[in-house]
Amino acid sequence: MRHLLSTKSLSRVEAITLLDIAEDMADVANREVKKLPTLRGKTVVNLFFEDSTRTRISFEAAAKRLSADVINFSAKGSSVSKGESLKDTAQTLAAMGADGVVIRHPASGAPQVLAGSGWIDAGIINAGDGTHEHPTQALLDAFTIRRRLHGTASRGRGLDGVTVTIVGDILHSRVARSNLWLLDTLGAHVTFIAPPTLVPADTSAWPATIGYDLDAAIDAGPDVVMMLRIQAERMNAAFFPNSREYSRRWGLDDERFSRLSSHSIVMHPGPMNRGLEISSAAADSDRSTVREQVANGVSVRMAALYLLLSGDREDS
């Protein structure tokens, strides 16, 4: 694998291989020495043009468990915020000998531009670009679902027949897009539930069911309910009247949580707005995977770094 830019471009075999390797990586966390020498001598740069401490430390932990050297390059307080271009930044990193670049950028497509630019030869991992994709988040979500459903028998399996309902701001969510393509590739069926203002303009080509009614979606008994974070600034842009109304119609409150079928699991990519899109009871229940998702994030990112940075460049 040369880069990991999107889940749309992942084949089923590639996705399952990555999830299987993540299983191996997860085992490392249970050992006496929680570190592998695999990427010794490799340099991974976390290039973050947007603040995201969670994602950055997850990648940092992943790279360090594989013995890579990690450089954190945050756009805040650096020359980047003074107008240095992506190109100049990339060429600087290339000159430093970066083997892998983990990029988080507010502009959709920035990782793809970086990968195709010729400015830098490193493997590129998209750690979230604008409202486009966030492939490692989707991979860790799929990994989490697979483990919950199949436990130790997860290796080699997809998510065939699994029903996943994703609720919230689909329009602006890179997590929703990455999950859509990956879950579909793995055989799951995705339902999006959102206020009509937060559904993209044209989803006719999406392999998903779109709806506005969370109660009906809950009653359908999905295997997974994934709640997305709702951003406060959406209210100011008149996507919905206010947080109370949003919470009433599209929040996973205690009443809806109690109606959820007993086998359903509850997911959230974090950080959560407790009491807005998800109640504390739902977030803290044993059906919630929120903390597993964080742990699994490290394993999945180790797998991605391994696939990108080991192996012969010309060959991959």
Add this chain to the structure above:
Amino acid sequence: MTERTVLTQADITRALTRISHEILESNRGAENLVILGIPTRGVALAKRIAEIIQRIEPASAAVRVGSLDVTMYRDDLAHTRTRTPAPTQVPGSIDGATVVLVDDVLYSGRTIRAALDALGDHGRPSVVRLAVLVDRGHRELPIRADFVGKNLPSASHERINVHVTEVDGDEFVSIDGGSIDGGSTDGGTES
């Protein structure tokens, strides 16, 4: 190109039985023994050795057997196609145990070097031994096997093919004259 069978299924069974006896002899019983196979075929061989030991010494506690993947510890990761790792399953703590590593073919010794590194990250065995079905020579590191099914002097252009029933559906060890096409087992390509 000629392919010549050097061990039949019966030969392999006899070799594994002898190795099992030798392990028991050197360990003075099955006590505190952990048998770890190196994927892919080493895992099947390790299980068989564990079964044979259990048959020989039915009174002793269950011999612990597992697998030890070395992919993440290889020294050639940057020079070959990305390898897909296999699962590692270490049965319980190996601290103070006698660990016997099992592989199908011993060649350069680099796989065993990686296995020793991997093992060290799981704990601190008191003794580590190495059992291989075939030792074909051409060592590149100061490593030798403690238990050998068959010494098979070979030229480096020759291929050693190991098939075991659990993985391949049939069972034999053969040698062929060094075609450059694929189709060989990982025993032959071990480097």
Add this chain to the structure above:
Amino acid sequence: MSSERYLVRGAQLSDGTTTDLLLADGVITGTGTKLSDAGATVIDADGLIALPGLVDLHTHLREPGYEQSETVLTGSQAAAIGGFTTVFAMANTSPVQDTAGVVEQVLALGESAGYVTVQPIGAVTVGLEGVRLAELGAMAASRANVRVFSDDGFCVSDPLLMRRALEYVKAFDGVVAQHSQEPRLTVGAQMNEGALSSELGLTGWPAVAEESIIARDVLLAEHVGSRLHVCHLSTAGAVDVVRWAKARGINVTAEVTPHHLLLTEELVAGYDARYKVNPPLRRREDVEALRQGLADGTIDIIATDHAPHPVESKDCEWDAAANGMVGLESALSVAHAAVVETGFLNWKDLVRVMSTTPARIGRIQGQGQQLAVGAPAELTLYDPSARRVFGRANLMGKGVNSPYLEMTLPGQVLATFHRGYATVLDGVLRSTAQIDAARADLVGGSNE
């Protein structure tokens, strides 16, 4: 007017007839067959089409203020190699072309360059800010003789201000050329809104943002009895609105760019900012509707919206990139590919939409005339049988932000004549020294 004399031998006119053309003293002095002139340079035009010099109603020359992107000279050179003899220079310079002084400066720069007639466009509002009217009358009365007014790049979105502008320009037969983009519906817009923008996570530029402004403006133009020109139509709905307006008798004209006639939004999928343009590339259905609209006369003209940018404005992430494409050098070939080869227009139609009608809308004299004895020697010779891989070497302006690089395009301009002298010969742009020599004995360097 020029000391150069040319005898163009055996050119095909847009109506299909073949003729020799004798160019002397800045005009066409002879047509017919077997013309002779011992003093003239003979150009074998066998297989070539002679077209009246092309007129671009929508060019960004960037000077004054953005000379790193383009100058009047380099933009004029790009125009000449594309077969143009006149370009209308958009007002979004720095300072903005919103006073008589600035438009006269641009006019003078064009005259000094000498490759094409550079006709300045005046801003509708001061500083393009959409707050109060610029001195439209002063620009109209200036030496630049401005008749086209546009805040292009920005929409005159305030309906009252738009009404006043439409009314006011009636005093001097002016026209407001509107960049139709409802600003509130296009906050942060990056590409056509639809299935692809949804997938790529790029903020959508909905068709309705263009169509609603056009609908409002044609009704305003009808109400105040004025003349409206709609810049760069890009949607099927926009074509429908203009068609409706024309059927109703509203005095509206409309333009389409070569790129909106050829390219579709799928090109955005790789996030290559060369394809970022305003209005954005649309769907295949829109391209078809625009071609049809051009063929049935709903859309009056093709205009390039030539928009050069420095490399760094495109060599970056999509959101940060500038909108716009260069188009003068490729316009004729792209139009050829998009609407001639596809059978929507013949060469006569092409003359109408790329020369005659734009000259008429812009009220410019001495351009867009049929190639006949007495007409100004403003023409271009085009080889329709050529095919070439379009490359950076074909770009004569400063901008290399062409979406056609590496594409195979039909046709090539082999010669362009402006005021009787050649600006392009044998497919090669003539040097500034050659241009200066050719017009050494021009009288006074006046515009007429």
